[in-house]
Amino acid sequence: MKLQKSSLCIILIIIGLLSTITQSIRFELESGHTKCIAEDIKSNSMTVGHYSIVNPNEGQPLPETHKITLRVTSAYGNSYHAAENVQSGQFAFQAVEAGDYMACFFAIDHQPPLKISIEFDWRTGVAAKDWSNIAKKGSVDAMEYELKKLADTITSIHEEMFYLREREREMQELNRATNSRMAWLSFLSLFICLSVAGMQIWHLKSFFEKKKLI
Template sequence: GLSVIISCIDPKLPLSFCIKLWLFLFSLSLLLVAQMASAIYFHIGEKEKKCFIEDIPAEMMLTGKYKTMVFNKDSNSFKVSPPELGMHIDIMDSQSKVVLSKTYGSEGMFYFTSHIAGDHEICMHSNSSQWFGGRRMRVYFDLQMGEHAADEAVTAEKGQLAELEQRITQLLEQIKIVEKNQNYQRVREEVFRKTSSGINSNVLWWSIAQCLVLLCSGMFQMKHLKGFFIKKKLV
């Protein structure tokens, strides 16, 4: 509330300025969080595997949260999964190296850090022991970038930071994430530009080679026809 704003900002500043600053930081943080988060849900069978491809910059920490529910035929709706029905998470980087492989409960959270940039494959499947069939499952999945996603709940519980200070900390973290993504996109654009330049160069040389072949073929045909006409005494 207002007491939080006043306690976190110099008392000499006008209250209206403090309120506008707080609203600006809050709105900007919500915008950045919305850009960094990717919350979805999907349906799978107990023996099925679901995989996602996520393009991640290097040295980026990601936090995944999930919650599973199973379909109940009696109520014709999804119910909370039993504790023994867990989820196994497999994560591989762009070089097919295992980043994470671990079994969690029916609801949980996992963390991992990307050591190299590129596409990372995130796969999830249940630890069900059924051989055939199985129940239909609904999985809520949320993947967030940045360290604040991992310790946000802990910080809120301990009350180590005031509300505005926590918002500013999260905002700075999100700015770092945006900066990393921008740098990664610049690298990808540079690679794409070099690849395009190489392809254009190859196309140019191929066109020149085709012209030379056509020119040589035309000269050969003209010489052959000239010899034919001379032999037949047509010229």
């Protein structure tokens, strides 16, 4: 019984830490300006995002001046989401390319300038799953729910480790290729310097011989 309680505590602590990582962020954007947020996403990972403008006057409709444009692009410039002059929205897609994905917010220009507060929640991998719906649909108890969530978290960490290992291998290959090129460049530079020095010596020797100085 004590072992089950300690295991449950560990599970809750881990999930609590994960939940703090995936909390939404709030930031301010001045009209006529752009702000971009980057997220490193693995290939074949699910990602979801929710964004909305925070109403400066609660209980009243949002002003027409409070509108934003959002574009989500991959590291290779491919567009995955685009919305213009909206006050809220969401996106969801499965990443085909690995790398840094950019979510760029743009506030329409306004005179005089104003600041817009934006609430943005961007989740990837295991954090992108709607666990509340899974718990309702599966009719599982609290322990099974936490264990299932933990199992998916472990799987995500395992995949992340393989992804980082692959990135490390690519970086090592790049370093080896760079070192090899630098070595060849050093030999080429040394050869050119020696050739120039030899030509200078030959030229000076010929000059002095013509002048009968040697």
